[in-house]
Amino acid sequence: MEARGVVAAAAAAMLVLLALVPEACRAEQFIVGDAARWTWGYNYTDWVVKKGPFFQNDSLVFRYDPPNATTHAHSVYMMRNLADYQSCNLNASKLVAGVMQGAGSGFEFVLQKRKVHYFVCGERGGIHCNAGQMKFIVKPKRSICRD
Ligand SMILES: *[C@@H]1O[C@H](CO)[C@@H](O)[C@H](O)[C@H]1NC(C)=O
Numbered sequence: 001m002e003a004r005g006v007v008a009a010a011a012a013a014m015l016v017l018l019a020l021v022p023e024a025c026r027a028e029q030f031i032v033g034d035a036a037r038w039t040w041g042y043n044y045t046d047w048v049v050k051k052g053p054f055f056q057n058d059s060l061v062f063r064y065d066p067p068n069a070t071t072h073a074h075s076v077y078m079m080r081n082l083a084d085y086q087s088c089n090l091n092a093s094k095l096v097a098g099v100m101q102g103a104g105s106g107f108e109f110v111l112q113k114r115k116v117h118y119f120v121c122g123e124r125g126g127i128h129c130n131a132g133q134m135k136f137i138v139k140p141k142r143s144i145c146r147d
Pocket residue numbers: 043045046049
């Protein structure tokens with residue numbers, strides 16, 4: 001009886017420890033737009049709805065070709081707030097990845113902070129963001145173990 005109680009207490013303590021240490025949780029990597037990659041006219045808002053939720057430390061990979069005579073340049077900027085995001089006003093935005101950085105395996109952005117991230121393409125003074133739909137919002141959730 002006594003020994004069984006000790007074992008039970010130890011087991012309970014283990015469960016508490018397991019619950020406190022999230023080391024088994026893994027971050028995932030997402031290719032933005034999947035096969036479409038980061039391009040004009042794809043609905044990234046829809047992509048986020050289908051892929052989400054995203055968790056802290058997940059990463060987003062932006063893939064786009066460097067510009068040449070026949071293809072348009074793309075880039076990744078982060079907007080300061082929702083109003084700038086909605087109006088595609090890049091004045092106070094921050095460059096995340098330049099026109100050359102999406103080449104090859106792409107540019108990886110780790111969602112380290114649990115804040116709202118407003119991503120847009122900054123090319124053509126906001127036209128890619130506006131008319132091209134190259135914009136999406138992601139707010140990573142607290143890292144918890146996935147099923
Ligand atoms: C893009 O997808 C979102 C979410 O599914 C939807 O609400 C929106 O109407 C779509 N936009 C266009 C232009 O189709």
